[in-house]
Each structure stands twice: as structure tokens, then as C-alpha cells.
Amino acid sequence: MARVIMGIESSCDETGVGLVRLHDDGTVELLADEVASSVDQHARFGGVVPEVASRAHLEAMVPTAERAFATAGLKLSDVDAIAVTAGPGLAGALLVGVSAAKAYATALDVPLYGVNHLAGHIAVDTLQHGPLPKPVLALLVSGGHTQLLRVDDIASGITELGSTVDDAAGEAYDKVARVLELPYPGGPPIDKAAKQGNPKAIAFPRGMTGPRDAKFDFSFSGLKTAVARWVENTERTGDPVPVNDVAASFQEAVADVLTAKAIRAAREQNIGTLVISGGVAANSRLSELAAERCAEAGIELRVPRPRLCTDNGAMIAALGAHVVAAGRSVAPLDFSANPGLPV
Ligand code: KG4
Ligand code: ZN
Numbered sequence: 001m002a003r004v005i006m007g008i009e010s011s012c013d014e015t016g017v018g019l020v021r022l023h024d025d026g027t028v029e030l031l032a033d034e035v036a037s038s039v040d041q042h043a044r045f046g047g048v049v050p051e052v053a054s055r056a057h058l059e060a061m062v063p064t065a066e067r068a069f070a071t072a073g074l075k076l077s078d079v080d081a082i083a084v085t086a087g088p089g090l091a092g093a094l095l096v097g098v099s100a101a102k103a104y105a106t107a108l109d110v111p112l113y114g115v116n117h118l119a120g121h122i123a124v125d126t127l128q129h130g131p132l133p134k135p136v137l138a139l140l141v142s143g144g145h146t147q148l149l150r151v152d153d154i155a156s157g158i159t160e161l162g163s164t165v166d167d168a169a170g171e172a173y174d175k176v177a178r179v180l181e182l183p184y185p186g187g188p189p190i191d192k193a194a195k196q197g198n199p200k201a202i203a204f205p206r207g208m209t210g211p212r213d214a215k216f217d218f219s220f221s222g223l224k225t226a227v228a229r230w231v232e233n234t235e236r237t238g239d240p241v242p243v244n245d246v247a248a249s250f251q252e253a254v255a256d257v258l259t260a261k262a263i264r265a266a267r268e269q270n271i272g273t274l275v276i277s278g279g280v281a282a283n284s285r286l287s288e289l290a291a292e293r294c295a296e297a298g299i300e301l302r303v304p305r306p307r308l309c310t311d312n313g314a315m316i317a318a319l320g321a322h323v324v325a326a327g328r329s330v331a332p333l334d335f336s337a338n339p340g341l342p343v
Contacts, residue, residue, distance in 0.1 A: 003080035004031070005324060006068075006104065007317025008061075010097030011089025011117045012144060013038045013053045015060040016313030017068040019079075020127070022321040030127045032072035033307070033314035036060035043184045047174065048143075054092035061100045068313065079108055083320025086114030086331075087341025089144070094337035102333055111330040115319050116158075117311075118145060118343050121277040123154050123322055124308045124315035136302075137161075137271045139262045141286070142278030142311075143170035143185065146258075148216045148265050149343060151275075154319065155326035158343045161265050162216025165208070169254055169280045172220035176250050179228045180243050190247045191283055197248030199285075202230060204253040209260070216265050223253055255286045259293050266299050273300045282306035 002023050009016035015038075019031040038056030042048045069076065084101035087094060098114070105112035122138045138149040138158075146164040151157070167175070170187060177186020182193065204226050207219035227250050234241050266274055276290055287303050294301040308314065 003324065004074060004078050005317045005320040006079045006082045007313045007315070007320050008082065008084040008097045008101045009117070009120070009311055009313045009316045010057045010061070010093050011085045011087070012093060012311055013042060013048045013056070014311040015057045015064050016311060016316070017065045018312060018314030018317035019068050019072045019074060020314065020317040020321050022325060026131065026325055028126055028318050028321040030314055031074065032068040033312055034064045034068040034071065035312050036064045039185065046178050046184050048090070050090045050092055053090060054096055057093055057096035061096060064313075065100075076104070076108060079104070079110055081111045081113065081320060081324050083113040083115050083316050083323065085117045085120065085316055086335065087117065087338035089117055089339060091337060091339040094339060098337045106333065112333065113320050113323050113328070114331040114335050115316060115323060116341055116343055117316075118147065118149070119154060119158055120315035120319040121309075122149070122151055122275055123319035124312070125275050125277060125302050125304045126322070127314060127318050128304050128308060129302050132275070133273050135269070135271050136273040136275050137262065137266045137269065139258060139274065139276045140278045141169040141258060141276065141280035143174065144168055145278065146218050146220070148262060150269055150271065153326070155322045155328055160343055161269070162214060162218065162261065164218040164220060166219050166221035167224060169218070169220060169258065170278070172224050172254065173280065175224050176227050179231050180241070180246060182243075185279075187280060187283060190251060191285070193244045193247035194251040194285065197242070197244030197246070199248040199252035201242065201245035202249040204230075204249050206253055206257050209257060216261055218257060218261065220254070223250065251283070251285050255283065255289045258286060259290045262290070263293050263297050263299065267297065273302060275302045277304055277309050279310045281309040
């Protein structure tokens with residue numbers, strides 16, 4: 001019999017509640033995906049303020065859940081299992097979601113699963129493109145993470161091949177936006193400015209691409225510093241900063257490194273499908289270059305729509321459904337959030 005899974009996400013600045021239906025044939029159907037974001041409250045700080053995020057989750061959790069049930073036309077009593085992000089993420093923020101999930105699970109007397117946020121970013125693709133082939137390579141790029149993951153089984157078999165040694169890709173976007181006096185979060189305004197600029201105008205460095213660098217790791221802090229220094233030097237001459245060219249050249253450097261390493265990993269690991277997810281997957285140049293390079297290499301590319309790429313509850317519900325389908329054991333009610341949870 002089909003089962004309804006509720007997913008709760010609160011690892012960063014998005015309060016998400018998703019509802020999905022797990023069908024008997026293993027397919028997972030999206031029923032509701034409600035998100036309340038506190039991003040506007042963090043904008044003037046140029047980054048997420050943990051205490052502000054926790055308070056916002058506390059205020060938004062129940063109304064967001066109510067909206068999800070209303071959208072799906074379901075009642076709380078229709079829920080068969082609950083999945084919640086156990087980590088990684090901000091400790092206080094995670095605790096709000098975990099506490100809410102425990103309360104719902106206890107009140108409804110249904111099983112509770114603590115799941116990994118990073119795996120959720122990959123599982124969400126099944127809501128749009130159907131079951132994942134085995135294995136797939138996942139490039140996870142957001143404000144908090146930049147990782148290449150080999151996914152043999154979404155519910156239990158994920159191996160990290162590489163990750164950033166400093167800033168996450170989205171963090172680099174946010175910091176460069178600040179340098180260019182563009183609003184926070186920086187991804188969308190840089191993406192927009194870059195469309196009017198020349199990506200070859202400035203040769204910004206491609207981090208971690210030297211012969212002695214770890215093959216699948218990333219580094220974006222050198223790029224961020226190079227952009228800041230270039231802008232400072234231009235300002236010192238009194239010339240106007242060519243914001244569109246800087247944005248386009250920076251964006252090209254990020255997209256180049258991310259896609260080159262992903263293709264290399266897919267080739268070396270003999271993996272035929274690449275999934276790109278996380279907030280930065282919404283970047284137009286990244287998906288364009290990934291499509292080009294995947295086509296050349298004969299690799300299938302799957303990029304969930306932007307709404308599913310950024311943090312949401314549906315990704316946690318989708319992962320919960322795969323965990324339920326795999327028969328993984330239920331979390332005891334005394335489990336806790338784990339801010340540093342590995343994949
Ligand atoms: O996945 P997400 O919503 O939250 C985290 O888990 O971090 O990702 C947010 C990040 C931000 O750093 C934002 O600047 C970036 O995703 N982002 C983009 C674009 N849209 C959002 N980066 C590049 N291009 C975009 N179009
Ligand atoms: Zn995320």
C-alpha cells in the first residue's frame with residue numbers, strides 16, 4: 001500500500017516541510033513542498049546568522065507544515081513516516097527541525113528517520129527524473145557544501161570523492177557579490193550580471209587544478225581573493241569597475257573547475273550519469289557548460305529544477321521514502337542533531 005512520508009528540513013536558513021507518496025513500485029511522487037526562508041533577515045549581514053535562523057525556524061515550522069498539508073489535501077493522520085534532517089548544518093537550526101519531527105512522530109505514533117541533508121540534495125532528483133541509475137556521480141554545490149559524491153545507493157551507499165578545502169562554491173558567489181556591491185545572496189545577481197559580460201575578459205585562477213593537487217577536491221578562496229584584489233587595483237586607478245566582465249569571468253572560472261572535475265571523476269569511476277544539485281546548480285553557466293561537456297563525454301546529465309535544488313522539505317521527504325523503501329532502521333526518539341554528520 002502506498003505510504004505518505006513527511007520531510008522536515010531546518011539545517012540552514014530555510015524551513016521546509018515536504019510531503020511525498022511512496023508507491024508500491026518504488027516511485028516517489030511529490031505532494032507538497034512548502035518553504036519559509038529567513039534569507040531576508042540575513043541579507044544585511046552578508047551571510048546566515050545562526051541565532052536568527054534558529055528563531056525563524058521556530059516561528060515558521062508549524063505554519064509551514066500546515067501549509068504543506070493544506071496544499072496536499074492531507075491530514076496529519078495520513079502520515080505513515082517522518083524523515084528529518086539530522087545533519088550536517090547549524091546546530092541550533094537543526095535542533096528545531098529534529099524537535100518538531102520528534103513531536104510529530106510521537107503524537108502520530110509513526111516511525112521517525114534522521115537523514116543526511118547532503119543525500120537529500122541528491123534524492124530530490126528522483127521527484128523530477130524518476131529512479132536514479134546505480135551508480136551516479138553527484139556534484140553538490142551550495143552555500144554550505146561543495147562535494148563530489150559517488151552514489152551507489154541513495155539510502156546507504158554514498159562515498160565522498162572530493163570536497164572543498166576552503167569556501168563552498170555558493171559562499172564564493174556570496175563573497176564576490178559583496179566585493180562587487182551586489183545584493184545577498186550573490187548567486188542570482190552575479191548570474192544576471194555575467195550575461196552582459198565577457199567571460200574571457202579576466203583570467204581568474206582555477207584553484208586545485210595543478211598536477212600535485214588532490215584530483216577531486218576544490219578550492220575557491222584563492223579565486224575570491226583574486227577577484228577582490230583585481231577590483232581593488234582597478235578602483236585605485238580611478239577607472240570604473242567593469243562589474244559585468246568581473247562577474248562573467250569569475251562565473252566562468254567556477255563553472256570550468258566544477259564541470260572539469262565532475263567529468264574527470266565520472267570518467268575515472270566509469271559512471272554514466274551526473275546529478276548536479278544544491279543552490280548553485282541553478283547557475284545558468286554551470287548547467288550550460290555541464291551539458292556541453294557531458295554531451296562530449298557521453299554522460300547523462302540530470303539537474304533538478306531550481307526550486308528543488310535549494311534547501312527544501314521535499315528533498316528530505318524523498319530521501320525518507322527511499323530509506324523507508326530500503327527498510328532502514330528507525331531512529332530512536334532520543335537521537336540528536338549532528339551538525340558535522342558525514343555522508
Ligand atoms: O542550497 P542553498 O539554497 O542553501 C545552502 O544549503 O547553502 O544554496 C544557496 C547558495 C547561495 O550561496 C547562493 O548564492 C547560491 O546558492 N545560488 C547561486 C544561484 N542561485 C543561488 N549561485 C550561482 N548562480 C545562481 N543562479
Ligand atoms: Zn543544502
